[in-house]
Amino acid sequence: MNLRVPLLLPTAALLAALFLLLPREATAWPSKYTTCTSCHATAGTGVTLTTAIDGTIGTSVTVPPGGSFEIDFRTQNMSEDTFIAFEIGVPTGWTVGVGTANSPSITGWNTAWDAAGGAGWYGAKNQSSTPYSMATQFPNSPDGRVSMYDLTTWSNNGRGAACDNYNVSTLCTEGTDHDGIYNTMGVDAIVTVPGGATPGAFTVVMNAVGHNSASKAYATQTISVTVAAGNMTTLSDGTNPGNATIAPGAGITALDGFHLQASGTADTVTSLDVTLSGSSAYVSQVEVRAGTTCGGTLVGADTTPTGEVWSISGTLPASLAGNDYTVCLTP
DSSP states (O other): OOOOOOOOOOHHHHHHHHHHHSOSHHHHOOOOOBOGGGTSOEEOSSOEEEEEETTEEOSEEEEOTTOEEEEEEEEESOOTTSEEEEEEEEOTTOEEEOOOSOOOSOTTOOGGGGGGGGOOEESSTTOOSSOEEOTTTOTTSOEEEEEOGGGSTTOSSSSSOEEOSTTSSTTSOTTOOTTOOTTEEEEEEEEEOOTTOOSEEEEEEEEEEEEETTEEEEEEEEEEEEEOSSSEEEEEEOOOOOOOOOOTTOOOEEEEEEEEEEESSOEEEEEEEEEOSSOOTTOOEEEEEESSSTTSOEEEEESSOOSSEEEEEEEEEEOSSOEEEEEEEEO
8 A cells, every 4th residue: 555645844944955956056156158357347456467479578469370379478466365367368269278388578477377377278167168258348359268277276266266365365275376476376378370260450368357456356458469361471662772873893882672571470581583674794793781771781692693683592581570671783
């Protein structure tokens, strides 16, 4: 015989039982699916940000499609309540990885911050590889990722943030601030541009997030990225000298100027042809000098010019910033 005995629970006890069955993470810190600045929405006061690109202080870079660059990022006075987190936003489809053990030209850079301090960059608190959306706050950098310090000994709060107190506060476990510097923290990242990226101007943002002056605060560094039209070197007109009449036995004289500029990666030109409109019967040597005059460094020459086309061999750097050269002849 089966008996059904009604069981009556007090309302308070029933509610308590239901509460115990609910996911507990939601009561502490929701899973991360939007930019940190949607909650930490106050701009931090007195915060100092320093950024290096590929080891050099700066906030802009030029890369080809498929290229990558390293960001080293340091913040000071952001974590007055001892905890700090970092967030990076990139254009759609760009990827983010940890940086290298380099030596950026940031004064006081600490090696404990290399390789993102061991934290890694993740798309959500659940360590997803899929980025979350930052489009509302940063429409030009919509793919977001956070540095996940829960995976390291930097953290003891379960919120993905790192301790940055250097044992000043009891909120962090002693020894978890591995750089030994109070209220100063750094992180690095390698950003890779997709191989099929359209050339143009793009934006990457680095956010430092903490509690600054008792407020949920953030500080943002914008990085300007120019995606160049692949790797190429462009030859253009340079500084041209005026007309001159010279006689046999005269000194070296400027004939023409030109400009070399690389996009994507730096290049080196090892040979070029100079075409003369007229006879070269009275020219004993043709040189290419760095700069806009014949007083620059010799970088190439044709010591036996004949005909109307002079073939010059040498080493002519073409940097991303561009290089000027002058063609000089000696009668």
